[in-house]
Amino acid sequence: MKIDIKKLDIAKAHEHLIKGDFTSVELTQTYIDEIKRVNGDINAYLEVFDDAIESAGSADKEIAEARSAGESTLLGLSQLIGIPCGIKDNILVKGHIASASSKMLEGYHATYDATVISKLKAAGAVILGRTNMDEFAMGGSTENSAYGVTKNPYDISRVAGGSSGGSAAAVAMDGALFTLGSDTGGSIRQPASFCGVVGLKPTYGAVSRYGVMAMGSSLDQIGPIGKTVTDCEIIFNVIHGKDRKDGTTIDEKTYENGDASAKPIIGVPRHFLNGDGIDPAVIENFNASLETFKKKGYEIRDIELPNVSYSLMVYYIVMPAEVSANMARFDGMRFGLHKDGKNGIEDYFLSRRAGLGREVIRRILLGTYVLSSGYYDAYYNRANAVRCMITEDFYKAFQTVDVIVTPTTPSPAFKIGEKTSDPMAMYLEDIFTVTANLTGMPAISVPCGFAPKDKSLGREVDLPLGLQITARHADEKTLFKVGKDLLGEL
Numbered sequence: 132m133k134i135d136i137k138k139l140d141i142a143k144a145h146e147h148l149i150k151g152d153f154t155s156v157e158l159t160q161t162y163i164d165e166i167k168r169v170n171g172d173i174n175a176y177l178e179v180f181d182d183a184i185e186s187a188g189s190a191d192k193e194i195a196e197a198r199s200a201g202e203s204t205l206l207g208l209s210q211l212i213g214i215p216c217g218i219k220d221n222i223l224v225k226g227h228i229a230s231a232s233s234k235m236l237e238g239y240h241a242t243y244d245a246t247v248i249s250k251l252k253a254a255g256a257v258i259l260g261r262t263n264m265d266e267f268a269m270g271g272s273t274e275n276s277a278y279g280v281t282k283n284p285y286d287i288s289r290v291a292g293g294s295s296g297g298s299a300a301a302v303a304m305d306g307a308l309f310t311l312g313s314d315t316g317g318s319i320r321q322p323a324s325f326c327g328v329v330g331l332k333p334t335y336g337a338v339s340r341y342g343v344m345a346m347g348s349s350l351d352q353i354g355p356i357g358k359t360v361t362d363c364e365i366i367f368n369v370i371h372g373k374d375r376k377d378g379t380t381i382d383e384k385t386y387e388n389g390d391a392s393a394k395p396i397i398g399v400p401r402h403f404l405n406g407d408g409i410d411p412a413v414i415e416n417f418n419a420s421l422e423t424f425k426k427k428g429y430e431i432r433d434i435e436l437p438n439v440s441y442s443l444m445v446y447y448i449v450m451p452a453e454v455s456a457n458m459a460r461f462d463g464m465r466f467g468l469h470k471d472g473k474n475g476i477e478d479y480f481l482s483r484r485a486g487l488g489r490e491v492i493r494r495i496l497l498g499t500y501v502l503s504s505g506y507y508d509a510y511y512n513r514a515n516a517v518r519c520m521i522t523e524d525f526y527k528a529f530q531t532v533d534v535i536v537t538p539t540t541p542s543p544a545f546k547i548g549e550k551t552s553d554p555m556a557m558y559l560e561d562i563f564t565v566t567a568n569l570t571g572m573p574a575i576s577v578p579c580g581f582a583p584k585d586k587s588l589g590r591e592v593d594l595p596l597g598l599q600i601t602a603r604h605a606d607e608k609t610l611f612k613v614g615k616d617l618l619g620e621l
């Protein structure tokens with residue numbers, strides 16, 4: 132059977148693999164050929180692994196064995212068996228380079244598998260390679276990668292978003308059936324939105340962080356990027372769960388939520404959508420999504436999140452504080468790059484100066500500042516107090532609604548270089564996404580249409596937009612339900 136990857140999703144590919152319409156080796160080779168064809172333009176992948184075909188071969192063997200064992204064994208196989216995927220370059224895959232798109236780790240080889248990778252391997256997924264990102268996940272455009280920007284498959288003069296820009300572009304360009312990203316302040320959802328694909332930031336603690344390079348440890352989560360909500364659900368079901376290697380992982384008893392209403396009630400924080408920096412096309416599109424929900428019979432209520440306007444400020448204090456602590460391990464001695472100076476201290480300075488990019492250094496400086504004696508109370512402690520108030524606002528809102536919707540981003544994908552000279556403009560991109568990380572609640576971005584092309588605005592083509600849906604802690608189920616309904620997957 133001729134493989135048409137444009138029409139495939141995980142569920143369909145799984146059916147074909149089980150029926151024997153094609154093998155995982157054939158499927159994997161098709162993806163590798165497609166990556167070869169388009170990656171030169173897009174730069175979604177930093178490397179395609181030379182053992183991908185071998186893993187596909189093992190998956191085929193397992194499928195063949197299950198087939199001869201009988202139908203129940205065949206139907207019992209994981210839906211990810213033989214499915215090709217890409218992995219963000221800050222997640223460890225044993226034996227392969229994991230550089231976090233930094234010069235610091237250019238030749239660093241992972242010595243063990245992250246928990247999510249062990250789970251994907253156990254399910255039989257085929258890892259095609261590692262995807263580009265902003266250095267150490269710090270950024271929103273992959274322009275901070277030491278290995279070149281990832282371009283948006285819809286318009287290569289624009290960014291794919293970030294920091295998991297490579298992972299989102301890889302799915303959008305049909306360079307994988309799914310990818311994993313990491314999300315500290317929006318890094319799965321924002322690029323998913325820019326590239327017209329689905330991205331999930333799970334509840335904090337739902338997915339083990341063991342083996343992902345820490346950025347902001349109280350904010351980081353690994354999550355899937357896929358073509359459909361159903362695909363993201365399949366991946367989430369494989370990668371989530373308690374892990375003794377990550378003490379922050381949760382189990383079924385951690386959060387006792389009442390069940391969401393049969394038809395979830397949708398909350399809209401209108402007061403948060405009136406800011407200057409929001410593109411009119413985004414608001415128009417958002418209102419159209421609300422209309423779609425209404426037509427499908429959903430009740431929509433206005434909600435108030437009184438402290439939500441402080442989210443970005445709180446995030447840009449808490450996150451750099453944690454970054455400065457986490458980045459201390461890159462000292463030129465333990466991992467990766469080493470430069471020789473006159474003494475240990477000089478080695479440290481030289482290695483860090485040569486290995487780390489400007490944005491990473493900026494955040495280490497900011498973080499060290501907000502944690503320094505005298506400023507700790509004024510910035511870090513106060514930010515943490517406001518973080519609690521924001522979480523309380525969400526708890527209160529979730530007493531009357533089941534999900535909260537906003538646009539994922541204030542604008543569609545921007546031009547490469549448009550925001551590089553102004554870090555504040557780049558940080559404003561995260562206005563809608565950081566709240567889910569601050570509160571630990573799960574959030575998904577689903578494609579919800581396009582900002583129409585408009586030559587006067589420099590928009591040469593229609594650009595994808597995303598709708599962000601946030602739910603109560605550990606209630607991914609409701610996110611999937613509402614997301615599927617919106618995309619017509621139910």
Ligand code: GLN
Pocket residue numbers: 268269270271293294313314315316317318319346450561
């Ligand atoms: N764009 C955000 C930042 O620069 C988010 C990064 C992330 O989620 N890793 O911090």
